[in-house]
Amino acid sequence: MAATTTKLKTIGSYAAIGDSFTEGVGDPGPGDxxxxxxxxxxxxxxxxxxxxxxxxxxxxxxxxLLDQIVxxxxxxxxxxxxxxxSFCAGGNDIxxxxxxxxxxxxxxxxxxxxxxxxxxxxxxxxxxxxxxVPVLKHLRGKVATYSAHVRxxxxxxxxxxxxxxxxxxxxxxxAWDADRLHLSPEGHTRVALRAAQVxxxxxxxxxxxxxxxxxxxxxxxxxxxxxQWAREHLVPWIGRRLRGESSGDHVExxxxxxxxx
Numbered sequence: 001m002a003a004t005t006t007k008l009k010t011i012g013s014y015a016a017i018g019d020s021f022t023e024g025v026g027d028p029g030p031g032d033x034x035x036x037x038x039x040x041x042x043x044x045x046x047x048x049x050x051x052x053x054x055x056x057x058x059x060x061x062x063x064x065l066l067d068q069i070v071x072x073x074x075x076x077x078x079x080x081x082x083x084x085x086s087f088c089a090g091g092n093d094i095x096x097x098x099x100x101x102x103x104x105x106x107x108x109x110x111x112x113x114x115x116x117x118x119x120x121x122x123x124x125x126x127x128x129x130x131x132x133v134p135v136l137k138h139l140r141g142k143v144a145t146y147s148a149h150v151r152x153x154x155x156x157x158x159x160x161x162x163x164x165x166x167x168x169x170x171x172x173x174x175a176w177d178a179d180r181l182h183l184s185p186e187g188h189t190r191v192a193l194r195a196a197q198v199x200x201x202x203x204x205x206x207x208x209x210x211x212x213x214x215x216x217x218x219x220x221x222x223x224x225x226x227x228q229w230a231r232e233h234l235v236p237w238i239g240r241r242l243r244g245e246s247s248g249d250h251v252e253x254x255x256x257x258x259x260x261x
Contacts, residue, residue: 013055013082017073020062026182040192046261055258066090070111078118088125101142105149125162162195169208
């Protein structure tokens with residue numbers, strides 16, 4: 001079985017690597033910045049230490065493919081050599097037409113092997129269950145295959161697993177941003193709480209607690225929302241894919257050094 005806990009006293013530094021999910025897109029911060037689950041997890045980890053006795057870096061950049069993360073972020077994470085690295089990558093590869101989850105997983109494993117030899121602990125992340133996500137629901141089988149590979153890799157390298165597939169609360173529409181591709185602030189918060197649980201922390205609330213009841217929505221309202229979403233988010237997303245552009249072009253890591261929180 002994969003390891004599910006880490007001794008808290010050993011986590012004095014943390015570096016997050018990945019794409020928009022780990023950068024925190026969908027969770028607005030001060031100015032034009034983003035917070036996100038990794039930033040929120042860092043705060044929870046820092047709370048276990050004395051003041052100014054915890055350092056955190058976030059190297060993630062939106063739109064990055066696995067090979068880009070391996071080339072740009074993994075070497076920096078190894079150089080920083082923190083006690084903990086969270087490594088979430090491959091999602092942008094999986095959603096590309098013609099991608100092979102077996103091939104992506106093989107390259108992901110090579111990066112995990114490289115990281116585990118240089119840092120204290122590597123926490124890796126499965127994909128979300130996409131059955132309720134427009135555009136991505138038809139990729140559910142590929143995401144499930146990739147997630148199964150991630151769990152097997154965790155077993156082989158003794159990595160804690162942030163299992164997003166089993167986090168049922170993020171299947172609620174309210175866990176997602178208006179673009180339906182990134183988490184909302186509440187969604188990021190729930191992921192941070194689950195990550196903290198994986199690392200052995202006691203958290204203030206259950207990340208899988210039910211959402212408050214909502215009034216049922218009529219088909220007219222749903223259709224209107226779907227049309228607005230397609231116009232504002234889906235069409236631009238498809239356009240970037242056709243032009244070979246990325247939302248992360250000209251974006252740099254928001255926190256490239258291990259700094260105190």
